[in-house]
Amino acid sequence: MIELDTMDRAILRALVADATQSASALGRKLGLSQPATWRRIRRLEEAGVITGRRLELDAEKLGFGVTVFLGVKLATKGRVSLEDFERAISAIPEVQTVEHILGVFDYRLRVVARDITDFERILRRRIMMLPGVGDVEANVLLSEERRPGPIG
Amino acid sequence: MIELDTMDRAILRALVADATQSASALGRKLGLSQPATWRRIRRLEEAGVITGRRLELDAEKLGFGVTVFLGVKLATKGRVSLEDFERAISAIPEVQTVEHILGVFDYRLRVVARDITDFERILRRRIMMLPGVGDVEANVLLSEERRPGPIG
DNA sequence: ATTGAAATGTAGGGGAT
DNA sequence: ATCCCCTACATTTCAAT
Numbered sequence: 001m002i003e004l005d006t007m008d009r010a011i012l013r014a015l016v017a018d019a020t021q022s023a024s025a026l027g028r029k030l031g032l033s034q035p036a037t038w039r040r041i042r043r044l045e046e047a048g049v050i051t052g053r054r055l056e057l058d059a060e061k062l063g064f065g066v067t068v069f070l071g072v073k074l075a076t077k078g079r080v081s082l083e084d085f086e087r088a089i090s091a092i093p094e095v096q097t098v099e100h101i102l103g104v105f106d107y108r109l110r111v112v113a114r115d116i117t118d119f120e121r122i123l124r125r126r127i128m129m130l131p132g133v134g135d136v137e138a139n140v141l142l143s144e145e146r147r148p149g150p151i152g
Numbered sequence: 153m154i155e156l157d158t159m160d161r162a163i164l165r166a167l168v169a170d171a172t173q174s175a176s177a178l179g180r181k182l183g184l185s186q187p188a189t190w191r192r193i194r195r196l197e198e199a200g201v202i203t204g205r206r207l208e209l210d211a212e213k214l215g216f217g218v219t220v221f222l223g224v225k226l227a228t229k230g231r232v233s234l235e236d237f238e239r240a241i242s243a244i245p246e247v248q249t250v251e252h253i254l255g256v257f258d259y260r261l262r263v264v265a266r267d268i269t270d271f272e273r274i275l276r277r278r279i280m281m282l283p284g285v286g287d288v289e290a291n292v293l294l295s296e297e298r299r300p301g302p303i304g
Numbered sequence: 305a306t307t308g309a310a311a312t313g314t315a316g317g318g319g320a321t
Numbered sequence: 322a323t324c325c326c327c328t329a330c331a332t333t334t335c336a337a338t
Contacts, residue, residue: 177320
């Protein structure tokens, strides 16, 4: 575990708000030189606090107008079942996120489809064919808001 | 809706895989000049296909070891209820994502907490106090995998 | 007071936009 | 042409001795 001081947190907060700004622009805001800012960012990356920079795409503009969250219960839950399921699901490109969870369901999947017809095809021919799938619950995404979340 | 050709899709695929690479490096891979690559990227941004670049943080390294997905049903679902709920939830910093959904639940929330004790506090004093909250379902995140998702 | 570690600043080259 | 990333090197700060 790494120690984060006030300046590190300020940098993280600023970059979460706008990941495109340069180290020099950020340094000016925080009263720090460009190399000092850059070195702190790199240290945060090396420490694994910053895990990456991700491109955000508009799924609708790409022709995927439907996003569905699926809760999945496995019928049988041995170690092999989990591995089989995870291996099989990696072959479905429409699955954007696989979350292994504990609670009412075993997995949560974020699935995109061109439209509802396309989604039915994915659900019936792909999701339902996954090994060990038991109960499935679906929720259609209407809108989504991402918040910065707590830093320190 | 914008028309995307094969090159646009190749650019998007490459940038989704690695959002840090420069336009020139990307152009070399795709057999395109650097300015041509850069103009295409900017065009994709202006068209709203690329909506932004987001910093990915490791919540655990920030001291938030627990992530929970909450499904929320509202007790009353008029227009005012939705607005009240969304306004109230924006005051809870531990809520990272608010998804308005259609199906078994009305909202899905991604919530981070320092530990289970901290989560209980957030659940009882914050989430359960939200206006109009009915049924709540919880799933604890064990692990998560993000996949590139389909482009074309 | 002195030393050593850590972080900062200035300056400059190389590359990208 | 401008801006940014990145390294090198000298300087400062601060804690511990």
